Amino acid sequence: MLSFMQVCSRHFVDGMPTKENPHPTLFAYNNFKEPLKCRSLVSINKRLQPTQAETREKLDKFVENVHEKEISESAIERQTLIRKADTPPNIDDSHGQLLMECSSTPPVAAEETILSLCETLDKVVQQCLPDHQYSSNTVNDNQCGPETVDRGMQTDIGMEEMAEFMDLKKRFENTNAIMRDLFIEKVTASDKSVKQYTGVPSKSMLNGLYDILDEASPNIKYWSGQCSAHETSYQENMEKRKSGPSRKLSKYEEFIITLIRLRLAVFTFFLADIFGVSNARVSQIFTTWVNFMYHILTPLLVWPSTPVIKKFLPKSFKLSYPNTVCIIDCTEFFIHKPRSPSAQSRTYSVYKHHNTYKALIGITPSEAIIFVSNLWGGNTSDRYITQHCGFLDNVRPGHEIMADRGFLIRDLLLEKGAKLVIPPFTKKCNWGKGKRLLQSDIIKTRRIANLRIHVERAIERLKNFNILSNTMPLTLKPLSNQILKVCAFLCNLQTPLVKK
Incomplete structure (x- = not known):
């Protein structure tokens, strides 16, 4: 019975019994792998050598075939050149002559010609590109030719467009300004949105109310405590600048902040994040504008006759x-x-x-x-x-x-x-x-x-x-x-x- 027993090649290190490894050593308990220390470098080299030899032979055969093909093609080209030299060319057939010349050009010379043509084309494009841009943007071909292009006018237009582009770039770099402008635009988009956000029935009435407040006091000082109410030099002297940091928000934006806080009772940190200012600044703006509106608008709550x-x-x-x-x-x-x-x-x-x-x-x-x-x-x-x-x-x-x-x-x-x-x-x-x-x-x-x-x-x-x-x-x-x-x-x- 032992003579009929067979062992799978997977149990051998070399895939089959050899002189170096005649016995099976790979089984399920060691995951059909042998520790690295037990693996001999000789067996590994033997397993790698046949694959390297095969690839080397394939490469050698491929190179020989390529050389044979190049030699046969060069011989055919020489024969065609000798035949064409014996027959006179047809002068009228210009296209055929061009094809004959191109076909008779050696491969190396054709590559050099193509490279030289590409270089010249690049130079021409670099020289002609600015003129083409100016003529395509500002000149009508039916009215004037390329010689009558007004370069100064075209340059000014380009500078204006560049200035507009730089302004837009600066504006989009300031994310706080973008968020602030979009929010103000959303609030004042329609009469319905104005009423929902501010409690004022329409956009025209909102602008009219702001004009009344702005005309009543063009300059407003931030509230900074009870003592600041007695400091009137800033309001009286128009030449004297307000102390402290410059305002990041316009008066209209501060007016909108106050109305939104009255209408929606949102937290100050929410308005601070939207308008890009600090939490304390929103509280200061709200206190200032509520007191200011109180003094201007409360006298209008009159008892009629x-x-x-x-x-x-x-x-x-x-x-x-x-x-x-x-x-x-x-x-x-x-x-x-x-x-x-x-x-x-x-x-x-x-x-x-x-x-x-x-x-x-x-x-x-x-x-x-x-x-x-x-x-x-x-x-x-x-x-x-x-x-x-x-x-x-x-x-x-x-x-x-x-x-x-x-x-x-x-x-x-x-x-x-x-x-x-x-x-x-x-x-x-x-x-x-x-x-x-x-x-x-x-x-x-x-x-x-x-x-x-x-x-x-x-x-x-x-x-x-x-x-x-x-x-x-x-x-x-x-x-x-x-x-x-x-x-x-x-x-x-x-x-x-x-x-x-």
Whole structure:
């Protein structure tokens, strides 16, 4: 049985039994490989020598065939030359003569001729390329020839194009400027985008508002603390330059930053990244422009005269309450919880179950905001705010003030000769919960509620500015009154909600 056993060649180092390696040594347990130390260099050389010899033989045969082919081709060419020398050439057949000359040229000479032709062509192209560019860009071949080209004019045009190219290159190298320009272009692309980003109803109104502010104060100094408010030499002396680093942003861009922060309540680092400035610079710009807009725009929140109010009185008011001049209501704005316990108690609202600021808002029947009080703590009553915020200074005899049931200010208005219009209170009865409304009281309540709802709509517009609807950080406490009144003025720029 042993004589019929066979072993695969894979188990031998040389692929078969040899004198150097007669026994199989490669098996599965050693992955059919032998350690490098056990491998002999002689066996490796023997395995490599046959392949090298074969390749050498193939190369020698290929070279011999090439030489034989070249010798046969040269002999054929010589015979054709001898035959053509015996026959006279045909003078008329120029193309044939050219072909004969080209075919009779030796290979080496033909290569030299081609190289020389390429060199001459390169020289001609280098000499003629500028003239060709000038003529193709600025000269019409039908009007004038290449000799009448005005080189000076062509050079000037090239320099202008180069200058434009360099300006574009510098602009694209400044990535912050590119991002800033694209964002401003996106914000002011249409009336819809302007309203979404800034709260101003249209692009033309946005530009008009900026022109008013720019004309009011061409030079604005950044806010840098309470002491900087008394330094007026920079505003008064036009020749004196502003101290500190130069502005990276234009006044229009700073104006847009302020409106976007009021409308969207975005973080300062977001605006800093878009406009390519520091986080502190955005806060400084916002503080400066909010105070500046407050001083310019707040005087425009005026209480109009009675004839003007009645001129624009809607029909719904003319039928029921023609003497109404103002609708009032208090609204609250969420704030972060203060650290001081006394501040927590003053700002905590039982109605909202949160720390809030409270303000009194007054609108005309046509829904124009005409009065905005300063902010008070959320724990302050509506009567106290109405009595001490300066609202009663605008009330005249004969006025009717519409409000909710919570405003117990009838006695305060009687002192001014005015009338309070509020829904009627319930009366005592002997059944149910002990209180009831008469049928006439229910009709009156519905009528007043349908008219008083407009102040709620005005407050809703005011809170569309997210800086007021979101929870206000305590860092904005010094700017809270300015922010509220600036947003109230921006609401007046929108179209009235009440139809005539």
